[in-house]
Amino acid sequence: MRVVIAPDSFKECLSAKSVAAAIARGWQRGAPHHELVQVPLADGGEGSTAALVDSLGGRLHEVSVTGPLGEEVCASYGLVGDGETVIIEVAEASGLQRVTADSRDAMRATSYGTGELINAAVAHRPRKLILCLGGSATTDGGAGILRALGARLLDAAGQDIPPGGEGLLQLASLDAAPALEKLEGIELTVACDVSSPLLGAEGAAAVFGPQKGATPAQVDVLDEALGHFATIAGQSGHDIHSFAGSGAAGGIGGMTVGILGAKARPGIELIMDAVGLAQQLGGTDLVITAEGAIDSQSSSGKTPVGVAALARQSGIPVVGLAGRVGDDLSALHEAGLTAAFSITPAPVSLAEAIHEAENNLVTTSEQLARLAEVLIDRGHSGT
Known part of the structure; x- marks a missing residue:
């Protein structure tokens, strides 16, 4: 048998x-x-980088980046195919495992460190970048990633908005051009482990906010903040909320597809194919x-x-x-x-x-x- x-x-x-x-x-x-x-498999969440690197014969690279609550953490990304493809998972730099259960803070947790991982990885000038979205500690809509990549997210006074989902409420303008320039020529694929929308009762804040430390009142604030982000992004010509999976990883799914032009695939399908x-x-x-x-x-x-x-x-x-x-x-x-x-x-x-x-x-x-x-x-x- x-x-x-x-x-x-x-x-x-x-x-x-x-x-x-x-x-x-x-x-x-x-x-x-x-x-x-x-x-061994993964669905786009924690462990996806290891599963893909092991199956494709790649190697891991470690770098110090910003953790979800601003602390320095050591995170890894993978290079496979002689550096042609980079694999990054949000959980490495910005994941729940980076924060103890009693320290989780959904309001200010940031995805900035994932953006720093991307910066380190694209220095290899890969042709493809696979970003695995599951396991995040954040509900910032990927704003932290954008900032790390050089995008400008400013308040009404022209200052950088604060980190975290709550900071999105202060967003007045968005210029994603520097981030898009940094990723120019790289085929970006995001591996999603959920099909949740960005907003509403089935959205990123409502469904996953509580496990990231959000109280019921904070869930409402985060949903409002993500909605405001979607509005500002829409004014800049970016749709980050009207499609399935836009709520993945606290809204990173919506940002990467709607702003960075990524192609979304179910994480488990991508990894089953790869292995x-x-x-x-x-x-x-x-x-x-x-x-x-x-x-x-x-x-x-x-x-x-x-x-x-x-x-x-x-x-x-x-x-x-x-x-x-x-x-x-x-x-x-x-x-x-x-x-x-x-x-x-x-x-x-x-x-x-x-x-x-x-x-x-x-x-x-x-x-x-x-x-x-x-x-x-x-x-x-x-x-």
């Missing part, structure tokens, strides 16, 4: 590579003669995918649904493993996910779930392998 193991990372817990290795270790215990193929997952599925009997949570939100561009949809084209069953499994998985089943299982054996705290995630993955995958072995044996015996 050939089993392809194609998981995402468990956010703030295990990398996709570690998740795949844990599943493989457990499966080997239960069915040691099965052929296992590990294909050649479709080719890996040839002759495969079962696919195991995994993510920290598998629930109704997973159908919006997350790894499990991407893997399931691809495997369904070849009639291959897909099992999902997660720390938490939601109640309504109908959309995922329709997309091709055969079944999903929680690896958590009993009610535990988040800290305990994170601490035991690797062991729980091993245990659960071993039990699944044992079940698969029995079903195969029964099928061969005709019972």
